Amino acid sequence: MTGDPLVGPPPASVIPASIIPVSIIVVSRHRPTELSFCLAAIRKQDHPNFELVVVADPATAAGIAVPGAKVVPFDEANISAARNAGLAQAAGEIVAFIDDDAVAEPRWLSRLTAPFEDPEVAATGGFVIGRNGISFQWKASAADRQGRSTPLEVDPAAVTVLAGSPGRAIRTEGTNCAFRRAILAERGGFDPAYRFYLDETDLNMRLAERGLKTAIVPRARVHHGFAASARRRADRTPTDLTEIGASQAVFLRRHAPMEEQAAALDRLRAEQAARAEKLRRRGRIDAAAKAHLLASLDRGIEAGLERPLSALAPVRAAPPAFRRLAGGSGAVRHLCGWSWQARRLRAAAPDAEGAGTTLLILFSPTTLFHRLRFTGTHWEQRGGLFGRSDRADPLFRFWTRKGRCAREASRLDF
Structure with a gap:
């Protein structure tokens, strides 16, 4: 046995009826390794009409080798100002944001931007999965005028559109959100007074003051690793507040x-x-x-x-021409096998440039919890055949390998 291959086309409902040009903006500072994984996952996105804008410190910017990407050298430790620098270069009707220490699932962009077919939607936000590839870091929440967050209950399988109001914003996480460029630019983009933290929530509050609508898109998922920075260690222990x-x-x-x-x-x-x-x-x-x-x-x-607080000036409305980036085909291939077959299956897993996405699932005959990660070439899930991949699962459940493979492919919904 070399594994259980299953190939399927992308669901028709994933692709918007009208293809809206999208600019993906990534800000990175002194994290070239994490950025390389982020960009590799972006190049597998199935959305057919997007460009990539990377705002990075000069050394990192010089090493970016993505043909057609707009690379913006930026050497200030201010994520709001860096995002505005990216916004000034973005020519898409929609601008999507993801952090450099996050990787996007292959249908992330199509799902995140589909709600913009509704002209009343000004922003969208997806769910964020943690380092193990299974548990959620963030789902849906609202924020009040003191910046305090309250969880929101939404349908985990459907888009929920909500309107903010003065003093109550529908939150989007900076590592997984999108906005209409015209609205974001007209509102002055991100406030540079927030060099880090609450920058997205401040923007959400400004949109809420106008009663603008935000769509929560649970199936638009990114995996976020909390990489080390000047403010925290890799284990999320803070070093400076x-x-x-x-x-x-x-x-x-x-x-x-x-x-x-x-x-x-x-x-x-x-x-x-x-x-x-x-x-x-x-x-x-x-x-x-x-x-x-x-x-x-x-x-x-x-x-x-x-800190001086000033009125935010609109971001200039004439960016350089749109540079469409070639993404993935949208096809998803599943390879399933035993952990002792890992070497052979991994050799078959990487995809050619512009091809689809491979999900490799490796089982051991145990009850080990599962983990999911993007390797830079393919997605790989490992765990016990009888163990948990959803934290709501029982500690033990009997499966055949074929049945478990089908269940995981359905659960992940790549």
């Missing part, structure tokens, strides 16, 4: 009444102190690191309270 404090202070000044701001900042200090203490008790930081974190938070709050 300056911009968390600064952004929260800016957000309150922008959106909350004066009488609520002091209490909201006190709550932030209490929450971060509790978080730091939990990390200390778990041995992930020591007392000195805890003190450093809380001091950096206070410095950030002070900086945010003093």
